[in-house]
Amino acid sequence: MASERRNLYRILHLQPEAPHEVVKAAYRALMTTLRAHPDLGGDNDQAARLNAAYDVLGDPQRRRDYDRALRKPARGAAAAEAQAAVTDPWSWLADRRCPFCHQAFTGQPRPEMRCSRCDGPLAIAPTSERAASELLGRRRGERYARDLDATIRLPGETADRPARLRDLSLTGLSLLSTQRIAKGTPLRVVTGSFDAVAAVVACRPYGAAFTVHARLMTLQMLRSARGVYVSATA
Numbered sequence: 434m435a436s437e438r439r440n441l442y443r444i445l446h447l448q449p450e451a452p453h454e455v456v457k458a459a460y461r462a463l464m465t466t467l468r469a470h471p472d473l474g475g476d477n478d479q480a481a482r483l484n485a486a487y488d489v490l491g492d493p494q495r496r497r498d499y500d501r502a503l504r505k506p507a508r509g510a511a512a513a514e515a516q517a518a519v520t521d522p523w524s525w526l527a528d529r530r531c532p533f534c535h536q537a538f539t540g541q542p543r544p545e546m547r548c549s550r551c552d553g554p555l556a557i558a559p560t561s562e563r564a565a566s567e568l569l570g571r572r573r574g575e576r577y578a579r580d581l582d583a584t585i586r587l588p589g590e591t592a593d594r595p596a597r598l599r600d601l602s603l604t605g606l607s608l609l610s611t612q613r614i615a616k617g618t619p620l621r622v623v624t625g626s627f628d629a630v631a632a633v634v635a636c637r638p639y640g641a642a643f644t645v646h647a648r649l650m651t652l653q654m655l656r657s658a659r660g661v662y663v664s665a666t667a
Contacts, residue, residue: 441486441499449500453493460487478526478557525650531555532650533619533630534588544653553621554628554653559603579624583608586621598624599644606631607646613638614645628653 442449445459463483464470471477489495525532529539536550546555579601584593585608597609606622606629614620618633631647 440503441490444482444486445490447490449503453491456487456490460491482527526557531630532632533621542651547653551621553630554651556651556653558629558649558652579606579626581624581626583622583624585610585623587614588619593623596622596645598622605634605646605648607644609639609642610636610645611642613643619650620645620647622647626655628655 442451445456445463447456447459451459460483464475464480465473468474471480489499526542530537531548531551531553533553534548534551536548538546538548538555542555542557544556547553548555579598581598583596583598585596586593594611596611599607599609608622614633614636616633616635620631620633622629622631629649630651631649633645633647635646637644
């Protein structure tokens, strides 16, 4: 079931009552003994999911916050999808559903692959061992200032809204929006350089507007773009 794949304890093969030492040992065993780390021949996506799970469960405060979130009653399908996007950045890929409109797709996403329903990009955004930090809106990777016109679209809308891109990193972005956007909301972001789907991790007032910080889930560079992004291998 999708809910099982999103449970961080199940990702690390742990019981919820496991002590911190067991959490740490399980993570190390999966990454080294069971060779999940990419340097040992493991899969990049699987390693990223393990890193994301340990980033939460390996930190006492984040683990307490996560445990409280697990105990909260269900708030409907839409709220559950939004919470899943924040808790597990790879849930859309595990479920084989577009992160923006939840349309099902088959196979592994390819660089030029797009959703059959919303035409959103399905190319997986660049990953790194720092990507788990995006879960709580803290980007450790270097940010690059990008003052660009952008359009954004929220699920269920048919019209784009104007926005302004502020900065970009390998795993996330920030932009100025005229409206407040709830945490966990999937966001379609299009500029003259790229087309992406991102999950909102924070939204704060900024004068008459709002600053929106979001973690990239998918990213497709436009063929006409030049010198607007950075290589994940740089």
